Amino acid sequence: MPKFRKKPVEIEAHQWHRNGDHPDDGPADREGAVVRYFRRPEAEYEGTKTHELCGRTWHEHGWIDTLEGGHTVCPGDWIITGVQGEHYPCKPDIFEATYEPVR
Numbered sequence: 001m002p003k004f005r006k007k008p009v010e011i012e013a014h015q016w017h018r019n020g021d022h023p024d025d026g027p028a029d030r031e032g033a034v035v036r037y038f039r040r041p042e043a044e045y046e047g048t049k050t051h052e053l054c055g056r057t058w059h060e061h062g063w064i065d066t067l068e069g070g071h072t073v074c075p076g077d078w079i080i081t082g083v084q085g086e087h088y089p090c091k092p093d094i095f096e097a098t099y100e101p102v103r
Contacts, residue, residue, distance in 0.1 A: 013080045016089075017075045017076060018075065022035050035062035036064070038062055066087065067088075074089075076092050077091060
């Protein structure tokens with residue numbers, strides 16, 4: 001089977017913990033332009049219920065529109081700006097295994 005190596009590319013990324021953490025989002029007391037408030041009408045996503053993946057309440061999460069649709073943003077996720085200016089979340093362990101600081 002053929003193997004491929006990912007091309008080295010520099011990215012911009014910001015770790016997100018709460019509203020207002022991304023520099024393009026503005027103040028924390030308003031919905032961000034990049035990471036929006038997490039909104040789902042289903043009872044399982046009620047704000048005080050816990051997300052099984054990260055153990056935080058749904059109220060602490062964000063939502064990001066991506067080229068593939070949208071994704072939940074957990075506190076601690078990295079928000080990556082892609083090569084076409086798109087944004088997407090990345091879990092901290094994947095981010096650490098994939099990226100290193102540019103010196």
